[in-house]
Amino acid sequence: MRISVEDLHFTYPSGVEALRGVSLTIEPGERVAIVGQNGAGKTTLVKHLNGLLRPTQGRVLIGDWDTSQVEVHRLAQRVGYVFQNPDDQLFCRTVAEEVAFGPRNLGYPLERVKQLVExxxxxxxxxxxAEVNPYDLSPSWRKMVALASVIAMDTPIVIFDEPTTGQDARTIHRIEHILEALVQRQKTIITITHDIDFCAENFERVVVMGQGRVLADGPKEIVLGKVDVLAQTYVEPPQLTRLGMRLGFEQTVCTPAQFLDALRHRLDHLRRSPTEREG
Incomplete structure (x- = not known):
């Protein structure tokens, strides 16, 4: 299900102009990370995808639905949204009830609801x-409950707002496992994140935002190498990318596998004789 954002502008009632002509297209099955400093317009942008905000100017299409013309509860059939703070979306007495709430509200048959919850x-x-009260769990586990409640809705598009904030390494690994499972199911995955290393290791496309505009958009190997552009919104390239730059790698590396490949290539080059290298 394609997402089309066309010349999107949005001004809050206070007069703050949060989006200033954002245009982008996200194809079905893409993994897109949106990065930028606080106030860049990231959350404002994604809240237009599920109708929580309506454009001041421009339009947003989810498939053939114009979000300004479709009710939020109908958009929930296509776009699942995991809030940054799980406590903003948890309210049922048990984990199982919480996870079942979304698919039940979408009107799925009882047998399908059961399968999706499991x-x-x-x-x-x-x-x-499953039978524990979510608020008897630690914040990390409440995060997983929030994730599960959106996964169970089986929407073609899933949005994660700062999924790794405040999470330990084990929980981040669980989140990465969930992302990979959603990729295998051909879901479109969008995340807002300040965790640039998490972004580099789990997403293929990066959108950089600053002052309500898109500053860069493309494959991570290109965008995360644009140091000057990232600096405009106070974002640094991932640690491995910066190390690769220090070592003089020709290509931008974003993941451990890419770094090791580039390092092997460098070492192989150095092992060859001067004559071979000139050739």
Whole structure:
């Protein structure tokens, strides 16, 4: 399901102009990370995708639906949104009830709801916590409940708002496992993140925003190498990217595998004789 954002402008009632002519297209199955400093317009942008905000000017299409013409509860059939703070979306008495709330509200048959809940609980490693009150769990596990509640809705598009903020390494690994499972299911995945290393390792396309505009958009190997552009919105390239630049790698490296490949290539080059290198 294609996402089309066309010359999107948005001004808050206070007069703050948060978006200033944003245009981009996200194809079905893409993994897109949106980065930029606080106030860059990232959250304002993605809240237009599920109708929580309506354009001041321009339009947003989710498939053939214009978000300004479709009710939020209908958009929830196409766009799942995991809030940064799980406490903003949890309210049921048990984990199982919380995870079942979304698919039930979408009107899925009871048997499908059961299957979706079981799948989401398993994927989020929550099966043994199904009858626990979410607020009896740690913040990290509440994050997983929030993730599972959106996964169970089985929407073609899933948005994660700062999924790794405040999370330990084990929880981040669980989140990465969920992302990979959603990729295998051909979901479109969009994340807002300040965790540039998480972005580099798990997303293929990066959109850089600053002052309500798109400053760069493209494959991570290109965008994350644009140091001057990233600096405009107070973002640094990933650690491995910066190390690769220091070592003089010709290509931009974003992941451990890319770094090791580039390092092997460099070492192989150095091992060759001067004559071979000139050739």
């Amino acid at each position: 799948d989401a609980l398993r994927l989020a490693e929550l099966t043994d916590k």
